[in-house]
Amino acid sequence: MSERFETKTVHISHAPLAEEASKVTPIYQTSVFAFPGLEEVEQYYEGKRNYLYTRNGNPNQAELAAAVASLEEAEDGVSAASGMAAIMAGLLAVLSPGDHILAADQLYGGTYSLLAKELARFQIELDLIDLQRATSLAEFVRPTTKLLYLETITNPLLSVPDLPHWIREAKAHGLVTMIDNTFATPYLVRPIRYGADLVVHSATKYIGGHSDVTAGVLVGRADLIRRAREVIVNYGASLSPFEAWLAARGLKTLALRMERQCDNARKVAEFLRSHPAVAQTYYPTEEETAFFHCRKQGAMVSFRLRDESSVYAFYRALRWIKLAPSLAGVETSVSHPLTTSHRSLSEEQRQASGITLGLVRLSVGIEAYADIIGELAAALSPAGA
Numbered sequence: 440m441s442e443r444f445e446t447k448t449v450h451i452s453h454a455p456l457a458e459e460a461s462k463v464t465p466i467y468q469t470s471v472f473a474f475p476g477l478e479e480v481e482q483y484y485e486g487k488r489n490y491l492y493t494r495n496g497n498p499n500q501a502e503l504a505a506a507v508a509s510l511e512e513a514e515d516g517v518s519a520a521s522g523m524a525a526i527m528a529g530l531l532a533v534l535s536p537g538d539h540i541l542a543a544d545q546l547y548g549g550t551y552s553l554l555a556k557e558l559a560r561f562q563i564e565l566d567l568i569d570l571q572r573a574t575s576l577a578e579f580v581r582p583t584t585k586l587l588y589l590e591t592i593t594n595p596l597l598s599v600p601d602l603p604h605w606i607r608e609a610k611a612h613g614l615v616t617m618i619d620n621t622f623a624t625p626y627l628v629r630p631i632r633y634g635a636d637l638v639v640h641s642a643t644k645y646i647g648g649h650s651d652v653t654a655g656v657l658v659g660r661a662d663l664i665r666r667a668r669e670v671i672v673n674y675g676a677s678l679s680p681f682e683a684w685l686a687a688r689g690l691k692t693l694a695l696r697m698e699r700q701c702d703n704a705r706k707v708a709e710f711l712r713s714h715p716a717v718a719q720t721y722y723p724t725e726e727e728t729a730f731f732h733c734r735k736q737g738a739m740v741s742f743r744l745r746d747e748s749s750v751y752a753f754y755r756a757l758r759w760i761k762l763a764p765s766l767a768g769v770e771t772s773v774s775h776p777l778t779t780s781h782r783s784l785s786e787e788q789r790q791a792s793g794i795t796l797g798l799v800r801l802s803v804g805i806e807a808y809a810d811i812i813g814e815l816a817a818a819l820s821p822a823g824a
């Protein structure tokens with residue numbers, strides 16, 4: 440290497456230290472990979488080398504995708520720039536213009552917008568189903584229906600559809616099933632065991648677990664993941680290596696975090712149910728979650744204040760529980776679905792779905808539960824007065 444300053448500053452990076460393997464996967468913070476010669480470039484195109492250009496693939500993206508695929512017991516997986524990017528890739532891997540989708544009527548607002556606004560532009564039609572009323576898909580299925588889309592624990596009212604039943608129904612009609620398992624995580628339930636074709640995560644949530652990463656992962660049938668990977672590459676929705684590394688690091692404590700957060704949430708739900716200022720508490724029941732692989736009901740609790748207009752005073756009165764429109768961090772946080780995730784719903788949809796002014800969504804963290812309850816009790820007393 441030249442001793443000239445200009446050349447040395449540019450070529451400063453280390454050669455890989457093969458004999459000093461790092462215990463933790465390094466961050467491959469590179470947009471492109473280098474090759475000794477044209478023969479090796481050719482090997483990439485022949486499938487004998489893995490990486491060429493980070494938008495097409497990167498070891499950190501692959502590590503996260505493989506880890507989630509393994510935990511979900513899926514054949515393959517792919518990571519994406521966000522949960523929405525992963526959802527888009529899964530949908531576009533399956534759907535073409537003229538197709539029809541069936542989805543649960545309780546959906547994350549962003550997913551609803553993608554289905555109802557963006558896919559509609561490609562002549563992909565949508566029907567929403569009230570899974571608490573319906574018992575079969577027969578009356579909703581059309582000759583063009585391709586896919587059933589559900590969330591394991593719905594957002595924000597936390598009901599749990601009978602996944603084994605709906606997946607069986609979808610299969611009977613030849614539909615692909617795509618399940619958003621963000622709220623439950625594979626710690627609680629692995630939808631692939633019930634026959635789901637695709638499972639999607641906003642890894643921004645429990646997989647990352649520390650509110651410091653935006654990422655998505657899609658896992659499932661190898662043929663569909665292969666197609667979804669092409670969609671991600673072609674639409675430019677790839678995950679950055681650093682975000683992938685953070686999400687993979689967060690994943691290592693998923694089981695510990697979920698165990699503690701679910702136990703705390705159960706106690707918080709009990710407290711809210713008996714509080715006079717709270718009109719209604721939403722928390723999955725043991726009956727609803729009977730098909731979960733783990734005897735827990737999740738770490739999200741929603742509740743409606745008796746005096747809905749006191750919601751402003753409630754949020755102001757919180758001292759250390761932060762108002763933050765996301766979930767699943769190690770710190771307990773609250774959000775307000777009506778004015779954030781679900782603000783694109785029409786007034787009619789809001790009333791029909793129960794997402795009203797007084798609805799509070801609580802993401803329960805890993806703190807001592809007595810402190811969480813103490814903080815809520817203090818904030819609810821002026822609200823309930």
Ligand SMILES: Cc1ncc(COP(=O)(O)O)c(C=O)c1O
Pocket residue numbers: 521522523524547549550590594619621622640641642643653654655765
């Ligand atoms: C259930 C669910 N799915 C998908 C998403 C979208 O994920 P992201 O914000 O990472 O794009 C969210 C975001 O809140 C969510 O709550």
